Amino acid sequence: MTENYLELNHVSKVFQRRTGDIVKGLEDITLSIKQGEIIAIIGTNGAGKSTLFNTLTGYIEPDEGSILLNNTDITKIPQIKRASIVARVFQNPSMGTAPRMSVFENLMLASKRGKKRGLSLSLNAENKAEMAEYISQFNLDLEKRLDLPIEYLSGGQRQTISLVMATIQKPQLLLLDEHTSALDPRTAKQVMEMTHKMVTENNLTTLMITHHMQDAIKYGDRIVVLHQGKIANVYSKEEISSLEIGHLHELMEKLVEIEANAS
Numbered sequence: 356m357t358e359n360y361l362e363l364n365h366v367s368k369v370f371q372r373r374t375g376d377i378v379k380g381l382e383d384i385t386l387s388i389k390q391g392e393i394i395a396i397i398g399t400n401g402a403g404k405s406t407l408f409n410t411l412t413g414y415i416e417p418d419e420g421s422i423l424l425n426n427t428d429i430t431k432i433p434q435i436k437r438a439s440i441v442a443r444v445f446q447n448p449s450m451g452t453a454p455r456m457s458v459f460e461n462l463m464l465a466s467k468r469g470k471k472r473g474l475s476l477s478l479n480a481e482n483k484a485e486m487a488e489y490i491s492q493f494n495l496d497l498e499k500r501l502d503l504p505i506e507y508l509s510g511g512q513r514q515t516i517s518l519v520m521a522t523i524q525k526p527q528l529l530l531l532d533e534h535t536s537a538l539d540p541r542t543a544k545q546v547m548e549m550t551h552k553m554v555t556e557n558n559l560t561t562l563m564i565t566h567h568m569q570d571a572i573k574y575g576d577r578i579v580v581l582h583q584g585k586i587a588n589v590y591s592k593e594e595i596s597s598l599e600i601g602h603l604h605e606l607m608e609k610l611v612e613i614e615a616n617a618s
């Protein structure tokens with residue numbers, strides 16, 4: 356396991372609101388993550404979770420600090436050039452997929468990301484059979500729906516396809532952005548279990564934003580608590596093993612209270 360596979364060194368980002376007020380989206384974030392580690396990110400609204408992901412994808416550039424992934428400084432690498440190494444699954448099942456295109460076309464698009472060869476050449480029977488076999492392991496009968504436009508799939512099926520698309524090229528970093536929160540509890544549980552299987556089987560270094568404290572405890576190797584752009588707390592694996600969900604809920608309530616008193 357490579358230590359310090361992902362390193363954030365003193366990463367800060369300031370925003371200016373329309374009112375002219377300055378807000379610290381991220382303040383001096385320093386964090387080292389091992390290859391294959393799963394980090395659960397929790398925090399109240401406005402804590403900086405999305406800003407953190409946006410700096411990792413390259414959607415925004417930090418004002419200060421650096422980000423190293425697999426020994427490469429990616430701080431200033433544009434989003435489009437990071438697309439094949441940093442993958443993100445969004446909360447909304449329709450984001451990250453082309454809804455009118457078929458399941459097969461979407462999967463082939465994902466497997467071609469960052470490569471030069473065109474999509475049309477790859478839409479052949481051989482690739483289709485390979486893809487059918489690949490997705491049959493998820494037991495959702497999706498291999499029988501390869502020709503269906505993505506928009507006709509259920510939310511859970513779409514999130515499964517989004518996950519397959521995000522992991523098909525084995526990204527160096529996988530970002531899960533509340534990816535089960537739009538699903539009903541039963542489907543959310545299934546998708547979370549599938550996610551864990553994909554991530555552990557492929558040893559994917561993963562950051563997962565979640566509001567489900569039980570998922571943070573169950574699946575996180577560490578839990579990072581963000582508050583007002585800063586790291587408020589980090590729970591190690593040992594600490595997580597004796598952590599009660601109630602404790603995390605209380606912590607969240609306390610942080611909301613601090614914010615309310617400050618404003």
Ligand SMILES: Nc1ncnc2c1ncn2[C@@H]1O[C@H](COP(=O)(O)OP(=O)(O)OP(=O)(O)O)[C@@H](O)[C@H]1O
Nearest residue numbers: 370371372378379380399400401402403404405406
């Ligand atoms: N483009 C922007 N312009 C101005 N302020 C911004 C911008 N993006 C984020 N912010 C501010 O930065 C802070 C962190 O926002 P961020 O969206 O990262 O929080 P979050 O933890 O993802 O919150 P939520 O759970 O509500 O999505 C907030 O105060 C937010 O209002």
